[in-house]
Amino acid sequence: SQQGEEDPQALSIQEGENATMNCSYKTSINNLQWYRQNSGRGLVHLILIRSNEREKHSGRLRVTLDTSKKSSSLLITASRAADTASYFCATADSSYKLIFGSGTRLLVRP
């Protein structure tokens, strides 16, 4: 079974626009991670945010975490066609195990 739900399930935007994806989860966590998956490929780690952090930036990525609402968001600014992929959030408790959500499919139109 999967921990989280991503919202929306699919998102289509124009190149240059911002893309926002949301993730909700159910249990307490140690950290939350975002991954990208291009079609037919493995997952690529994007960013990790710890439970005591509220916001984190990496290049064009901005992640927020609200542990009181058990939710996170991933913002991609100034999107590019190459950002087209599926994006997954994954939660980790105090152990090693990652539990993934069902993903958001992002299409960036050139």
Add this chain to the structure above:
Amino acid sequence: GAGVSQSPRYKVAKRGQDVALRCDPISGHVSLFWYQQALGQGPEFLTYFQNEAQLDKSGLPSDRFFAERPEGSVSTLKIQRTQQEDSAVYLCASSLRRVGNQPQHFGDGTRLSIL
């Protein structure tokens, strides 16, 4: 290579056959994970190794699934008497250390189709 390598990339088998999927993790990575990913879904945890020790196999769907990592490096996931519901992408991931606040590095997976 520098990344996680999985072979074969594609595997087609008839129902009832046994299959073996291989994972070469990043050199020196202590932790190794196997996941199953159904079409349109996120990966689901199957099993976890710390070096050669299989510490968690709670995600394996049935006793037809078996994984090993005998020397703490290469791992093999074996599925016996395959069934159609075993069709999925099987992903392997590794991470440097033992703790949970580590990014995982994924291979490109093996796409298994059971006819």
